[in-house]
Amino acid sequence: MTEPLTVLVIGSGGREHALCLALHRDPGVADVHCAPGNPGTATVAINHSIDQLDGAAVAALARTLAADLVVVGPEAPLVAGVADAVRAAGIACFGPSREAAALEGSKQFAKDVMAAAGVPTAASHYCATLAEVADALDALGAPYVVKQDGLAAGKGVIVTEDREAALAHAEACLPVIVEEYLDGPEVSLFAITDGVDSLPLQPAQDFKRVGDGDTGPNTGGMGAYTPLPWAPAGLVEAIMTQVVTPTVAEMARRGTPFQGLLYAGLALTSKGLRVVEFNARFGDPETQAVLAQLETGLGGVLYAAATGTLANIGELAWLPGAAVIVVMAADGYPGTLMTGGHIAGPRLFGTDDNVAIFHAGTAVDADGQLIAAGGRVLGVVAQAADLTQARVDAYAAVDALDFPTGFCRRDIALRAATGEIPTPSL
Numbered sequence: 001m002t003e004p005l006t007v008l009v010i011g012s013g014g015r016e017h018a019l020c021l022a023l024h025r026d027p028g029v030a031d032v033h034c035a036p037g038n039p040g041t042a043t044v045a046i047n048h049s050i051d052q053l054d055g056a057a058v059a060a061l062a063r064t065l066a067a068d069l070v071v072v073g074p075e076a077p078l079v080a081g082v083a084d085a086v087r088a089a090g091i092a093c094f095g096p097s098r099e100a101a102a103l104e105g106s107k108q109f110a111k112d113v114m115a116a117a118g119v120p121t122a123a124s125h126y127c128a129t130l131a132e133v134a135d136a137l138d139a140l141g142a143p144y145v146v147k148q149d150g151l152a153a154g155k156g157v158i159v160t161e162d163r164e165a166a167l168a169h170a171e172a173c174l175p176v177i178v179e180e181y182l183d184g185p186e187v188s189l190f191a192i193t194d195g196v197d198s199l200p201l202q203p204a205q206d207f208k209r210v211g212d213g214d215t216g217p218n219t220g221g222m223g224a225y226t227p228l229p230w231a232p233a234g235l236v237e238a239i240m241t242q243v244v245t246p247t248v249a250e251m252a253r254r255g256t257p258f259q260g261l262l263y264a265g266l267a268l269t270s271k272g273l274r275v276v277e278f279n280a281r282f283g284d285p286e287t288q289a290v291l292a293q294l295e296t297g298l299g300g301v302l303y304a305a306a307t308g309t310l311a312n313i314g315e316l317a318w319l320p321g322a323a324v325i326v327v328m329a330a331d332g333y334p335g336t337l338m339t340g341g342h343i344a345g346p347r348l349f350g351t352d353d354n355v356a357i358f359h360a361g362t363a364v365d366a367d368g369q370l371i372a373a374g375g376r377v378l379g380v381v382a383q384a385a386d387l388t389q390a391r392v393d394a395y396a397a398v399d400a401l402d403f404p405t406g407f408c409r410r411d412i413a414l415r416a417a418t419g420e421i422p423t424p425s426l
Ligand code: AMP
Pocket: 122, 145, 147, 154, 155, 156, 157, 159, 179, 180, 181, 182, 183, 186, 208, 218, 265, 276, 277
Protein backbone atom coordinates (compact mmCIF):
# COMPACT_ATOMS: atom_id res chain seq x y z
CA MET A 1 0.00 0.00 0.00
CA THR A 2 1.50 3.33 -0.97
CA GLU A 3 -1.48 5.63 -0.35
CA PRO A 4 -1.65 6.89 3.25
CA LEU A 5 -3.92 4.65 5.31
CA THR A 6 -7.23 5.31 6.99
CA VAL A 7 -7.20 3.33 10.22
CA LEU A 8 -10.01 2.53 12.66
CA VAL A 9 -8.97 1.51 16.19
CA ILE A 10 -11.50 -0.39 18.32
CA GLY A 11 -11.46 0.11 22.09
CA SER A 12 -11.53 2.83 24.72
CA GLY A 13 -8.54 2.41 27.01
CA GLY A 14 -5.00 3.67 27.46
CA ARG A 15 -3.74 1.09 24.98
CA GLU A 16 -6.08 2.46 22.32
CA HIS A 17 -5.05 6.04 23.08
CA ALA A 18 -1.39 5.00 22.68
CA LEU A 19 -2.18 3.15 19.43
CA CYS A 20 -4.05 6.18 18.07
CA LEU A 21 -1.16 8.51 18.94
CA ALA A 22 1.42 6.23 17.29
CA LEU A 23 -0.76 5.96 14.17
CA HIS A 24 -1.40 9.71 14.17
CA ARG A 25 2.39 10.29 14.19
CA ASP A 26 3.00 7.84 11.32
CA PRO A 27 3.38 9.74 8.02
CA GLY A 28 2.02 6.62 6.30
CA VAL A 29 -1.34 7.14 8.01
CA ALA A 30 -3.74 9.78 6.76
CA ASP A 31 -6.68 9.47 9.18
CA VAL A 32 -7.16 7.80 12.54
CA HIS A 33 -10.61 6.92 13.86
CA CYS A 34 -11.43 5.33 17.20
CA ALA A 35 -14.57 3.56 18.39
CA PRO A 36 -15.80 4.11 20.99
CA GLY A 37 -12.62 5.92 22.12
CA ASN A 38 -12.35 8.30 25.07
CA PRO A 39 -11.59 11.99 25.74
CA GLY A 40 -7.88 11.25 25.15
CA THR A 41 -8.28 9.47 21.82
CA ALA A 42 -10.39 12.42 20.69
CA THR A 43 -7.21 14.55 20.65
CA VAL A 44 -5.51 12.35 18.01
CA ALA A 45 -8.41 10.55 16.31
CA ILE A 46 -12.06 11.00 15.44
CA ASN A 47 -14.22 9.13 17.96
CA HIS A 48 -17.31 7.18 16.94
CA SER A 49 -19.88 5.96 19.42
CA ILE A 50 -20.37 2.23 18.90
CA ASP A 51 -20.85 -1.07 20.72
CA GLN A 52 -17.35 -2.49 20.34
CA LEU A 53 -18.60 -6.06 20.83
CA ASP A 54 -20.94 -5.79 17.82
CA GLY A 55 -18.96 -7.13 14.84
CA ALA A 56 -21.57 -6.09 12.27
CA ALA A 57 -21.59 -2.53 13.63
CA VAL A 58 -17.79 -2.34 13.58
CA ALA A 59 -17.66 -3.65 10.00
CA ALA A 60 -20.36 -1.19 8.92
CA LEU A 61 -18.48 1.72 10.49
CA ALA A 62 -15.24 0.63 8.83
CA ARG A 63 -17.01 0.50 5.47
CA THR A 64 -18.58 3.95 5.97
CA LEU A 65 -15.16 5.40 6.80
CA ALA A 66 -13.55 3.56 3.86
CA ALA A 67 -11.04 2.28 6.41
CA ASP A 68 -8.03 0.44 4.96
CA LEU A 69 -7.31 -1.20 8.28
CA VAL A 70 -9.16 -1.97 11.51
CA VAL A 71 -7.08 -2.54 14.65
CA VAL A 72 -8.94 -4.32 17.45
CA GLY A 73 -7.42 -3.36 20.80
CA PRO A 74 -9.07 -5.23 23.69
CA GLU A 75 -9.64 -8.94 24.24
CA ALA A 76 -13.43 -8.81 24.65
CA PRO A 77 -14.24 -7.85 21.01
CA LEU A 78 -11.65 -10.34 19.74
CA VAL A 79 -13.17 -13.17 21.74
CA ALA A 80 -16.58 -11.99 20.49
CA GLY A 81 -15.44 -12.41 16.87
CA VAL A 82 -15.22 -8.76 15.82
CA ALA A 83 -12.09 -9.39 13.71
CA ASP A 84 -13.94 -12.16 11.83
CA ALA A 85 -16.79 -9.80 10.99
CA VAL A 86 -14.41 -7.14 9.70
CA ARG A 87 -12.46 -9.60 7.54
CA ALA A 88 -15.70 -11.10 6.23
CA ALA A 89 -16.60 -7.60 5.03
CA GLY A 90 -13.38 -7.58 2.99
CA ILE A 91 -11.51 -5.10 5.19
CA ALA A 92 -7.99 -5.76 6.48
CA CYS A 93 -8.04 -6.33 10.22
CA PHE A 94 -5.22 -6.47 12.76
CA GLY A 95 -6.40 -8.90 15.42
CA PRO A 96 -7.00 -12.64 15.67
CA SER A 97 -10.18 -14.49 14.81
CA ARG A 98 -12.53 -15.58 17.57
CA GLU A 99 -11.07 -19.09 17.41
CA ALA A 100 -7.46 -17.89 17.55
CA ALA A 101 -8.24 -15.44 20.38
CA ALA A 102 -9.01 -18.49 22.53
CA LEU A 103 -5.25 -18.46 23.20
CA GLU A 104 -6.17 -15.71 25.63
CA GLY A 105 -9.85 -16.49 26.21
CA SER A 106 -9.25 -19.98 27.58
CA LYS A 107 -6.21 -20.78 29.67
CA GLN A 108 -6.82 -24.49 29.11
CA PHE A 109 -6.83 -24.03 25.31
CA ALA A 110 -3.52 -22.16 25.61
CA LYS A 111 -2.08 -25.05 27.64
CA ASP A 112 -3.18 -27.54 24.94
CA VAL A 113 -1.55 -25.47 22.18
CA MET A 114 1.66 -25.10 24.19
CA ALA A 115 1.80 -28.85 24.87
CA ALA A 116 1.31 -29.61 21.15
CA ALA A 117 3.91 -27.01 20.15
CA GLY A 118 6.49 -27.99 22.76
CA VAL A 119 6.41 -24.54 24.36
CA PRO A 120 7.74 -24.44 27.95
CA THR A 121 5.10 -23.49 30.53
CA ALA A 122 4.13 -24.23 34.14
CA ALA A 123 2.77 -27.70 34.93
CA SER A 124 -0.98 -27.40 35.49
CA HIS A 125 -4.21 -29.20 36.31
CA TYR A 126 -7.63 -28.28 34.90
CA CYS A 127 -10.16 -28.56 37.76
CA ALA A 128 -13.95 -28.52 37.44
CA THR A 129 -14.69 -29.34 41.09
CA LEU A 130 -13.33 -28.29 44.49
CA ALA A 131 -12.24 -31.86 45.21
CA GLU A 132 -10.07 -31.76 42.08
CA VAL A 133 -8.68 -28.40 43.18
CA ALA A 134 -7.75 -29.80 46.60
CA ASP A 135 -5.91 -32.73 45.00
CA ALA A 136 -4.10 -30.44 42.54
CA LEU A 137 -3.00 -28.05 45.33
CA ASP A 138 -1.50 -30.97 47.21
CA ALA A 139 0.14 -32.42 44.10
CA LEU A 140 1.86 -29.13 43.17
CA GLY A 141 2.49 -27.72 46.67
CA ALA A 142 2.84 -24.13 47.89
CA PRO A 143 3.01 -21.37 46.81
CA TYR A 144 -0.38 -22.07 45.25
CA VAL A 145 -1.43 -20.58 41.92
CA VAL A 146 -5.13 -20.75 40.99
CA LYS A 147 -6.49 -19.16 37.79
CA GLN A 148 -9.98 -18.67 36.49
CA ASP A 149 -10.22 -20.42 33.09
CA GLY A 150 -11.94 -17.58 31.19
CA LEU A 151 -11.26 -13.85 30.73
CA ALA A 152 -10.81 -11.94 33.98
CA ALA A 153 -9.00 -8.68 33.12
CA GLY A 154 -5.86 -9.86 34.93
CA LYS A 155 -7.77 -10.29 38.17
CA GLY A 156 -8.72 -13.99 38.01
CA VAL A 157 -5.43 -15.21 39.48
CA ILE A 158 -4.41 -15.80 43.07
CA VAL A 159 -0.84 -16.61 44.13
CA THR A 160 -0.74 -17.50 47.83
CA GLU A 161 0.90 -19.62 50.53
CA ASP A 162 -2.54 -19.98 52.15
CA ARG A 163 -4.27 -23.20 51.07
CA GLU A 164 -7.65 -22.00 52.38
CA ALA A 165 -7.40 -18.77 50.38
CA ALA A 166 -6.49 -20.77 47.28
CA LEU A 167 -9.55 -23.00 47.78
CA ALA A 168 -11.83 -20.02 48.42
CA HIS A 169 -10.65 -18.32 45.19
CA ALA A 170 -11.22 -21.56 43.26
CA GLU A 171 -14.73 -21.90 44.68
CA ALA A 172 -15.58 -18.39 43.51
CA CYS A 173 -14.50 -19.01 39.89
CA LEU A 174 -14.67 -22.72 38.93
CA PRO A 175 -13.56 -24.14 36.53
CA VAL A 176 -9.98 -23.20 37.29
CA ILE A 177 -6.41 -24.09 36.41
CA VAL A 178 -4.12 -24.95 39.31
CA GLU A 179 -0.56 -24.27 38.30
CA GLU A 180 3.02 -24.85 39.37
CA TYR A 181 4.54 -21.71 40.93
CA LEU A 182 7.10 -19.99 38.70
CA ASP A 183 9.95 -18.04 40.30
CA GLY A 184 12.12 -15.44 38.57
CA PRO A 185 11.46 -12.08 36.92
CA GLU A 186 8.57 -11.65 34.49
CA VAL A 187 8.87 -10.39 30.93
CA SER A 188 6.21 -9.30 28.45
CA LEU A 189 7.18 -9.88 24.84
CA PHE A 190 4.84 -8.73 22.09
CA ALA A 191 5.13 -10.23 18.63
CA ILE A 192 3.29 -8.90 15.61
CA THR A 193 2.39 -11.80 13.33
CA ASP A 194 0.59 -12.33 10.04
CA GLY A 195 0.00 -15.98 10.92
CA VAL A 196 3.27 -17.14 9.33
CA ASP A 197 5.98 -14.56 9.98
CA SER A 198 6.43 -12.74 13.28
CA LEU A 199 8.27 -9.59 14.38
CA PRO A 200 9.13 -8.98 18.03
CA LEU A 201 8.63 -5.65 19.74
CA GLN A 202 11.01 -4.53 22.51
CA PRO A 203 10.51 -6.59 25.70
CA ALA A 204 8.86 -4.89 28.66
CA GLN A 205 8.07 -5.63 32.26
CA ASP A 206 4.80 -4.76 33.93
CA PHE A 207 3.79 -4.45 37.56
CA LYS A 208 0.72 -6.52 38.37
CA ARG A 209 0.26 -5.95 42.10
CA VAL A 210 -1.52 -2.83 43.27
CA GLY A 211 0.97 -1.81 45.96
CA ASP A 212 4.60 -0.71 46.19
CA GLY A 213 7.01 -3.61 46.63
CA ASP A 214 4.61 -5.91 44.75
CA THR A 215 2.10 -6.07 47.59
CA GLY A 216 -1.69 -6.36 47.54
CA PRO A 217 -3.98 -7.93 44.95
CA ASN A 218 -3.31 -8.42 41.24
CA THR A 219 -4.54 -5.73 38.87
CA GLY A 220 -4.62 -5.25 35.11
CA GLY A 221 -1.18 -3.61 35.51
CA MET A 222 0.00 -0.56 37.49
CA GLY A 223 2.97 0.40 35.35
CA ALA A 224 5.66 -0.86 33.02
CA TYR A 225 9.00 -0.04 31.43
CA THR A 226 11.00 -0.96 28.35
CA PRO A 227 13.62 -2.11 27.45
CA LEU A 228 14.97 -4.39 30.20
CA PRO A 229 18.54 -3.41 31.20
CA TRP A 230 18.92 -6.71 33.08
CA ALA A 231 17.81 -8.95 30.19
CA PRO A 232 20.18 -11.80 29.33
CA ALA A 233 21.79 -11.64 25.87
CA GLY A 234 19.67 -13.40 23.27
CA LEU A 235 16.44 -13.12 25.29
CA VAL A 236 14.23 -11.97 22.42
CA GLU A 237 15.67 -14.56 20.02
CA ALA A 238 15.13 -17.31 22.62
CA ILE A 239 11.50 -16.30 23.14
CA MET A 240 10.90 -16.14 19.40
CA THR A 241 12.46 -19.57 18.86
CA GLN A 242 11.03 -21.37 21.88
CA VAL A 243 7.64 -19.70 22.17
CA VAL A 244 6.37 -17.41 19.42
CA THR A 245 7.39 -19.29 16.27
CA PRO A 246 6.18 -22.73 17.44
CA THR A 247 2.92 -21.30 18.77
CA VAL A 248 2.17 -19.43 15.54
CA ALA A 249 3.02 -22.58 13.56
CA GLU A 250 0.77 -24.76 15.75
CA MET A 251 -2.16 -22.35 15.35
CA ALA A 252 -1.70 -22.44 11.55
CA ARG A 253 -1.43 -26.25 11.62
CA ARG A 254 -4.81 -26.36 13.41
CA GLY A 255 -6.40 -24.32 10.65
CA THR A 256 -6.90 -21.34 12.98
CA PRO A 257 -3.96 -19.09 12.11
CA PHE A 258 -3.18 -16.41 14.69
CA GLN A 259 -2.87 -13.03 13.05
CA GLY A 260 -2.37 -9.91 15.15
CA LEU A 261 -0.47 -9.38 18.37
CA LEU A 262 0.71 -12.43 20.27
CA TYR A 263 1.62 -11.37 23.78
CA ALA A 264 3.79 -13.83 25.66
CA GLY A 265 3.90 -13.28 29.41
CA LEU A 266 6.95 -15.18 30.64
CA ALA A 267 8.81 -15.98 33.80
CA LEU A 268 12.59 -16.37 33.55
CA THR A 269 12.87 -19.13 36.12
CA SER A 270 15.88 -20.95 37.50
CA LYS A 271 14.90 -23.80 35.13
CA GLY A 272 14.67 -21.62 32.03
CA LEU A 273 11.98 -19.49 30.45
CA ARG A 274 8.34 -20.47 30.95
CA VAL A 275 5.14 -19.02 29.52
CA VAL A 276 2.88 -17.66 32.26
CA GLU A 277 0.11 -16.66 29.87
CA PHE A 278 -0.70 -15.68 26.33
CA ASN A 279 -2.76 -12.67 25.41
CA ALA A 280 -4.21 -12.09 21.97
CA ARG A 281 -3.72 -8.31 21.88
CA PHE A 282 -1.35 -5.53 22.85
CA GLY A 283 -0.69 -5.58 26.59
CA ASP A 284 -1.89 -2.72 28.70
CA PRO A 285 -0.10 -0.75 30.12
CA GLU A 286 3.13 -2.09 28.53
CA THR A 287 2.08 -0.95 25.05
CA GLN A 288 1.98 2.66 26.19
CA ALA A 289 5.72 2.47 26.94
CA VAL A 290 6.70 0.16 24.06
CA LEU A 291 5.09 2.38 21.42
CA ALA A 292 6.89 5.42 22.89
CA GLN A 293 10.15 3.68 21.91
CA LEU A 294 9.08 2.60 18.42
CA GLU A 295 10.63 4.58 15.59
CA THR A 296 9.19 2.63 12.64
CA GLY A 297 5.76 3.87 11.54
CA LEU A 298 3.15 1.66 13.22
CA GLY A 299 0.49 1.81 10.51
CA GLY A 300 2.53 0.10 7.81
CA VAL A 301 3.59 -2.69 10.16
CA LEU A 302 0.06 -3.45 11.33
CA TYR A 303 -1.22 -3.27 7.75
CA ALA A 304 1.45 -5.74 6.61
CA ALA A 305 0.48 -8.14 9.41
CA ALA A 306 -3.19 -7.82 8.48
CA THR A 307 -2.51 -8.54 4.82
CA GLY A 308 -0.02 -11.41 5.16
CA THR A 309 2.99 -9.39 4.01
CA LEU A 310 4.98 -9.03 7.21
CA ALA A 311 8.00 -10.67 5.55
CA ASN A 312 8.38 -7.44 3.53
CA ILE A 313 8.92 -5.37 6.69
CA GLY A 314 12.51 -5.39 7.92
CA GLU A 315 13.45 -5.26 11.57
CA LEU A 316 11.71 -2.56 13.55
CA ALA A 317 13.68 0.55 14.52
CA TRP A 318 13.71 1.77 18.12
CA LEU A 319 14.65 5.03 19.79
CA PRO A 320 17.68 4.92 22.04
CA GLY A 321 16.88 5.19 25.74
CA ALA A 322 13.94 3.89 27.72
CA ALA A 323 10.29 4.52 28.47
CA VAL A 324 8.35 4.24 31.72
CA ILE A 325 4.61 4.26 32.25
CA VAL A 326 3.04 4.96 35.64
CA VAL A 327 -0.67 4.16 35.92
CA MET A 328 -2.89 6.52 37.91
CA ALA A 329 -5.79 4.47 39.25
CA ALA A 330 -8.98 5.51 41.01
CA ASP A 331 -8.93 5.10 44.79
CA GLY A 332 -10.18 1.65 45.70
CA TYR A 333 -8.82 -0.11 42.57
CA PRO A 334 -8.89 -3.08 42.01
CA GLY A 335 -11.80 -3.25 44.48
CA THR A 336 -14.73 -0.86 44.85
CA LEU A 337 -13.87 2.22 42.82
CA MET A 338 -14.06 5.88 43.69
CA THR A 339 -15.09 7.20 40.28
CA GLY A 340 -16.27 10.68 39.34
CA GLY A 341 -13.26 12.43 40.89
CA HIS A 342 -12.04 15.54 39.05
CA ILE A 343 -8.78 15.50 37.11
CA ALA A 344 -6.84 18.60 36.08
CA GLY A 345 -3.30 19.47 35.11
CA PRO A 346 -0.92 19.85 32.18
CA ARG A 347 -0.64 17.47 29.20
CA LEU A 348 -4.10 15.94 29.66
CA PHE A 349 -5.01 16.89 26.10
CA GLY A 350 -1.73 16.63 24.23
CA THR A 351 1.90 17.62 24.59
CA ASP A 352 4.95 18.08 22.45
CA ASP A 353 7.58 17.05 24.98
CA ASN A 354 8.82 13.59 25.93
CA VAL A 355 5.86 12.94 28.21
CA ALA A 356 2.40 11.75 27.19
CA ILE A 357 -0.65 11.17 29.36
CA PHE A 358 -2.92 8.47 28.01
CA HIS A 359 -6.56 8.26 28.99
CA ALA A 360 -7.57 4.81 30.18
CA GLY A 361 -10.73 5.48 32.17
CA THR A 362 -11.82 9.07 31.86
CA ALA A 363 -15.00 10.88 30.88
CA VAL A 364 -16.15 14.48 30.56
CA ASP A 365 -18.99 15.41 32.91
CA ALA A 366 -21.93 17.74 32.22
CA ASP A 367 -19.80 20.77 33.17
CA GLY A 368 -17.06 19.80 30.72
CA GLN A 369 -14.76 18.65 33.57
CA LEU A 370 -12.51 15.65 33.08
CA ILE A 371 -13.40 12.96 35.62
CA ALA A 372 -12.31 9.45 36.56
CA ALA A 373 -14.59 6.84 35.00
CA GLY A 374 -12.76 3.55 35.47
CA GLY A 375 -10.25 1.65 37.58
CA ARG A 376 -7.12 2.54 35.69
CA VAL A 377 -7.68 6.19 34.82
CA LEU A 378 -4.50 7.60 33.25
CA GLY A 379 -1.21 6.27 31.92
CA VAL A 380 1.66 8.72 32.41
CA VAL A 381 4.49 7.86 30.00
CA ALA A 382 7.96 9.37 29.73
CA GLN A 383 10.58 8.50 27.10
CA ALA A 384 14.13 9.55 27.98
CA ALA A 385 17.83 8.75 27.66
CA ASP A 386 17.67 6.05 30.32
CA LEU A 387 15.33 4.49 32.86
CA THR A 388 16.44 6.79 35.66
CA GLN A 389 15.57 9.90 33.66
CA ALA A 390 12.35 8.38 32.33
CA ARG A 391 11.26 7.69 35.94
CA VAL A 392 12.12 11.25 36.98
CA ASP A 393 10.11 12.69 34.07
CA ALA A 394 7.14 10.34 34.51
CA TYR A 395 6.83 10.97 38.25
CA ALA A 396 7.26 14.73 37.75
CA ALA A 397 4.30 14.58 35.34
CA VAL A 398 2.33 12.52 37.88
CA ASP A 399 3.08 15.10 40.57
CA ALA A 400 1.93 17.93 38.29
CA LEU A 401 -1.53 16.36 38.08
CA ASP A 402 -4.40 17.48 40.26
CA PHE A 403 -6.27 14.20 40.81
CA PRO A 404 -7.02 13.88 44.54
CA THR A 405 -9.08 10.68 44.18
CA GLY A 406 -6.34 8.85 42.29
CA PHE A 407 -3.18 7.02 43.32
CA CYS A 408 -0.17 5.33 41.74
CA ARG A 409 2.71 3.06 42.65
CA ARG A 410 5.90 4.96 43.41
CA ASP A 411 8.32 2.16 42.55
CA ILE A 412 7.65 1.50 38.87
CA ALA A 413 10.97 0.53 37.20
CA LEU A 414 12.89 1.45 40.37
CA ARG A 415 14.77 -1.83 40.85
CA ALA A 416 15.61 -2.00 37.14
CA ALA A 417 16.88 1.60 37.13
CA THR A 418 19.11 1.02 40.16
CA GLY A 419 20.51 -2.24 38.79
CA GLU A 420 18.98 -4.39 41.52
CA ILE A 421 17.54 -7.07 39.22
CA PRO A 422 20.14 -9.78 38.66
CA THR A 423 20.43 -11.01 35.08
CA PRO A 424 18.84 -14.46 34.95
CA SER A 425 20.38 -17.18 32.80
CA LEU A 426 18.42 -18.43 29.82
P1 AMP B 1 -2.08 -14.34 34.37
O1 AMP B 1 -3.50 -13.88 34.41
O2 AMP B 1 -1.92 -15.77 34.01
O3 AMP B 1 -1.23 -13.41 33.61
O4 AMP B 1 -1.49 -14.16 35.84
C1 AMP B 1 -1.41 -12.87 36.41
C2 AMP B 1 -0.16 -12.76 37.27
O5 AMP B 1 -0.17 -13.75 38.31
C3 AMP B 1 1.12 -13.03 36.51
O6 AMP B 1 1.60 -11.93 35.83
C4 AMP B 1 2.04 -13.44 37.64
O7 AMP B 1 2.52 -12.31 38.33
C5 AMP B 1 1.15 -14.22 38.53
N1 AMP B 1 1.25 -15.63 38.15
C6 AMP B 1 0.49 -16.27 37.25
N2 AMP B 1 0.85 -17.57 37.11
C7 AMP B 1 1.88 -17.75 37.95
C8 AMP B 1 2.69 -18.89 38.30
N3 AMP B 1 2.49 -20.08 37.73
N4 AMP B 1 3.66 -18.70 39.20
C9 AMP B 1 3.86 -17.50 39.79
N5 AMP B 1 3.13 -16.40 39.53
C10 AMP B 1 2.14 -16.51 38.63
